[in-house]
Amino acid sequence: MKSKINLLSAAICLSMASSVTLADELRDRATGMFEAIPTEAPVIEGNVLTPEKVELGAMLFFEPRLSSSHLISCNTCHNVGFGGDDYLPVSIGHGWQKGPRNAPTVFNAVFNAAQFWDGRAADLAEQAKGPVQAGVEMSSTPARVVDTLNSMPEYIDRFKASFPEQADPVSFDNMAVAIEAFEATLITPNSPFDLWLNGEDDALNAEQKEGLALFMDKGCAACHSGVNFGGQGYFPFGLITRPGADILPEGDRGRFEVTKTATDDYVFRAAPLRNIELTAPYFHSGAVWDLEEAVAVMGVAQLGAELNDNEVQKITAFLRTLTGDVPDVMYPKLPVSTKSTPRPVDMVGGDY
Amino acid sequence: MKSKINLLSAAICLSMASSVTLADELRDRATGMFEAIPTEAPVIEGNVLTPEKVELGAMLFFEPRLSSSHLISCNTCHNVGFGGDDYLPVSIGHGWQKGPRNAPTVFNAVFNAAQFWDGRAADLAEQAKGPVQAGVEMSSTPARVVDTLNSMPEYIDRFKASFPEQADPVSFDNMAVAIEAFEATLITPNSPFDLWLNGEDDALNAEQKEGLALFMDKGCAACHSGVNFGGQGYFPFGLITRPGADILPEGDRGRFEVTKTATDDYVFRAAPLRNIELTAPYFHSGAVWDLEEAVAVMGVAQLGAELNDNEVQKITAFLRTLTGDVPDVMYPKLPVSTKSTPRPVDMVGGDY
Numbered sequence: 001m002k003s004k005i006n007l008l009s010a011a012i013c014l015s016m017a018s019s020v021t022l023a024d025e026l027r028d029r030a031t032g033m034f035e036a037i038p039t040e041a042p043v044i045e046g047n048v049l050t051p052e053k054v055e056l057g058a059m060l061f062f063e064p065r066l067s068s069s070h071l072i073s074c075n076t077c078h079n080v081g082f083g084g085d086d087y088l089p090v091s092i093g094h095g096w097q098k099g100p101r102n103a104p105t106v107f108n109a110v111f112n113a114a115q116f117w118d119g120r121a122a123d124l125a126e127q128a129k130g131p132v133q134a135g136v137e138m139s140s141t142p143a144r145v146v147d148t149l150n151s152m153p154e155y156i157d158r159f160k161a162s163f164p165e166q167a168d169p170v171s172f173d174n175m176a177v178a179i180e181a182f183e184a185t186l187i188t189p190n191s192p193f194d195l196w197l198n199g200e201d202d203a204l205n206a207e208q209k210e211g212l213a214l215f216m217d218k219g220c221a222a223c224h225s226g227v228n229f230g231g232q233g234y235f236p237f238g239l240i241t242r243p244g245a246d247i248l249p250e251g252d253r254g255r256f257e258v259t260k261t262a263t264d265d266y267v268f269r270a271a272p273l274r275n276i277e278l279t280a281p282y283f284h285s286g287a288v289w290d291l292e293e294a295v296a297v298m299g300v301a302q303l304g305a306e307l308n309d310n311e312v313q314k315i316t317a318f319l320r321t322l323t324g325d326v327p328d329v330m331y332p333k334l335p336v337s338t339k340s341t342p343r344p345v346d347m348v349g350g351d352y
Numbered sequence: 353m354k355s356k357i358n359l360l361s362a363a364i365c366l367s368m369a370s371s372v373t374l375a376d377e378l379r380d381r382a383t384g385m386f387e388a389i390p391t392e393a394p395v396i397e398g399n400v401l402t403p404e405k406v407e408l409g410a411m412l413f414f415e416p417r418l419s420s421s422h423l424i425s426c427n428t429c430h431n432v433g434f435g436g437d438d439y440l441p442v443s444i445g446h447g448w449q450k451g452p453r454n455a456p457t458v459f460n461a462v463f464n465a466a467q468f469w470d471g472r473a474a475d476l477a478e479q480a481k482g483p484v485q486a487g488v489e490m491s492s493t494p495a496r497v498v499d500t501l502n503s504m505p506e507y508i509d510r511f512k513a514s515f516p517e518q519a520d521p522v523s524f525d526n527m528a529v530a531i532e533a534f535e536a537t538l539i540t541p542n543s544p545f546d547l548w549l550n551g552e553d554d555a556l557n558a559e560q561k562e563g564l565a566l567f568m569d570k571g572c573a574a575c576h577s578g579v580n581f582g583g584q585g586y587f588p589f590g591l592i593t594r595p596g597a598d599i600l601p602e603g604d605r606g607r608f609e610v611t612k613t614a615t616d617d618y619v620f621r622a623a624p625l626r627n628i629e630l631t632a633p634y635f636h637s638g639a640v641w642d643l644e645e646a647v648a649v650m651g652v653a654q655l656g657a658e659l660n661d662n663e664v665q666k667i668t669a670f671l672r673t674l675t676g677d678v679p680d681v682m683y684p685k686l687p688v689s690t691k692s693t694p695r696p697v698d699m700v701g702g703d704y
């Protein structure tokens with residue numbers, strides 16, 4: 001009897017050791033490809049995140065007067081209560097116009113190598129200037145923004161405190177730098193995957209670990225790697241098989257529009273997959289609402305692999321472990337308009 | 353020498369006593385007409401403000417999925433960072449349609465006798481159901497709202513926790529009750545006027561006190577009294593002299609639309625004046641941006657008095673003392689949509 005127990009114990013120990021080894025192997029492979037979201041905002045070259053600047057940036061992020069209608073702020077499309085985007089296929093902007101592409105999440109965007117689906121902005125500060133001026137988004141101008149900010153003494157004081165070394169700190173560029181500072185704080189640490197990567201074995205269950213292994217084995221991680229599981233490189237959508245026009249509209253040639261280079265035709269940034277379960281619908285077209293379907297589409301388009309239902313199920317179970325702690329955001333109290341604050345413009349060319 | 357000093361002291365004492373008496377008189381008169389905003393949310397009959405319900409209400413207040421476009425929430429037009437309204441003459445809603453009247457502030461709205469410019473909703477819960485269904489605002493339906501809320505397990509749990517005595521708590525009515533509970537917390541105590549009313553003599557300066565005296569002497573307080581300086585009664589706009597159609601558009605007959613009674617023609621609720629400096633533009637038409645101009649218009653229209661510039665200046669100096677502490681609001685984290693969450697509707701009749 002004793003020997004039987006001993007044998008059983010030995011078998012259990014062996015099985016545990018083997019499972020520990022397998023877990024370590026999986027973690028070793030994962031550590032080579034991915035990185036956990038830090039718990040503190042990262043350092044941004046040339047943009048020190050002082051409390052004054054981050055607070056100003058929060059105000060500007062929620063400031064509808066950066067739009068000519070006074071209705072639309074950054075938060076309208078990058079809603080911090082909503083996964084950092086708007087849950088819409090493409091955003092609705094000035095005059096209820098639709099934008100051309102799905103709004104990417106602002107959460108963890110600071111970790112992307114460049115911004116926008118085609119990477120046309122080098123960083124978040126450059127990005128922030130785009131929607132403010134886009135006719136289909138906020139439809140304002142740098143001059144109008146500066147006039148608006150200069151019309152409110154509180155903003156002038158806050159720009160001075162945020163850029164103390166500058167003689168004339170209220171500028172369109174500094175608006176964008178402050179917004180970048182705030183956005184750099186919108187990170188989502190402590191996802192189950194990150195906890196597991198940092199050594200907490202039970203943070204992922206067996207199915208999720210199998211999903212992770214498949215994610216690496218099937219080749220997904222070739223494009224979706226690094227701290228953000230994407231956001232680092234550009235790849236043709238339809239590397240193997242081009243999806244239909246419902247998913248890849250012919251009129252949007254992606255990075256080609258930026259570089260005018262034939263090899264960039266229908267090339268887009270590999271989407272960051274952090275908090276992916278919070279950011280439907282998917283793809284630059286926002287054409288697919290269902291995460292399982294998006295994974296299946298990617299298999300065919302990018303890997304030339306028909307993933308079976310079981311594989312899709314496991315991969316999406318894993319992807320749902322990339323949801324971290326959504327940041328706490330206090331709604332900023334915006335200064336009151338003054339007599340010199342530009343009035344809202346209703347439709348293009350029409351004033352109130 | 354001694355007697356001179358004594359005389360001087362006596363004179364100073366007399367002058368102080370007289371000024372104290374005047375201050376007390378002014379305060380006595382004011383106390384008879386007005387009331388300070390309390391520092392805690394008021395008790396609402398039939399709606400106990402439990403933490404669970406207030407938190408649910410905050411989520412619903414910021415919930416764009418209560419609109420059929422998934423873009424517009426209560427906070428779009430009643431922006432808590434913006435004086436509790438939208439700084440627009442009339443609000444912009446579904447499909448960029450304009451609403452018929454200026455959005456009233458949500459701050460302290462709980463103290464109004466009834467809601468809307470024509471008082472057609474008895475309380476905030478009844479009010480909250482209006483914009484959700486209005487075609488020009490959120491353009492949804494009670495059935496769609498209930499489907500939306502029932503599609504997310506977190507909302508079901510939160511409705512259960514907020515209405516523990518009810519068998520089927522996820523309802524359109526309870527949505528409104530929870531929003532009312534949250535809105536009841538959006539009060540702005542500690543305005544300079546309230547501090548003065550409560551005994552802090554220096555909270556108002558001489559000009560502001562003269563403005564208060566004028567506000568009472570000229571008759572403004574006949575309609576704008578009570579805790580909210582308005583919001584209690586209905587009066588014809590143009591009691592003495594009807595303003596031009598630029599300020600009082602002919603097509604909007606006010607409370608007449610509700611009661612169909614001839615004496616209610618062009619009758620509107622006396623606007624609450626709390627935080628009035630934060631809530632331009634003014635009147636139900638939102639036609640006047642400048643507080644001084646609004647006061648002058650009121651003088652002619654309601655009192656038949658041409659207020660001179662000095663009087664207008666003093667009255668507005670006083671009105672600016674009605675700005676209290678804007679409430680701290682944490683941006684709520686909204687649950688993720690599920691496969692059964694109704695998809696956003698883009699334009700009326702069109703789906704994504």
